[in-house]
């Protein structure tokens with residue numbers, strides 16, 4: 001049995017894989033839950049089965065769940081989480097644009113040229129004055 005939950009609702013999964021989630025709204029039970037409201041709230045909006053099972057709830061507790069039963073959700077209708085898919089590089093996009101390699105060289109060479117020019121302009125007039 002797997003718990004899942006939405007806000008103060010808790011969903012449990014049927015053991016058989018075909019059906020998906022049983023939804024429980026535990027909101028009215030928050031104040032009365034022997035384990036405290038915090039335990040319930042921490043079990044919402046996630047798969048809470050393990051939380052529920054770990055406590056080792058009694059059969060009474062399991063029977064009590066039907067009082068909070070809301071309905072069922074079909075897994076197939078649940079939105080799927082999609083991981084990030086980086087855009088694939090198409091053959092045309094992977095081709096270098098014309099002139100792009102010379103642009104790369106310029107990016108590297110230009111600062112050096114500017115530096116050499118700056119030194120030249122700084123030292124050349126001094127050299128002239130010394131003569």
Ligand code: HEM
Pocket residue numbers: 003010024026033034035036039040043048051052055056057058059060061062064065068
């Ligand atoms: C509709 C769902 C739930 C129902 C009806 C329910 C019911 C109960 C009941 C009747 C008890 C008293 C002990 C017993 O009879 O087993 C209990 C205890 C407890 N429950 Fe829940 N519970 C629910 C969900 C949860 C969840 C999701 C958690 C998450 C951890 C949780 C944590 C606890 C804890 C910590 C205790 C105290 C155990 C102890 O002190 O021995 N319960 N619950």
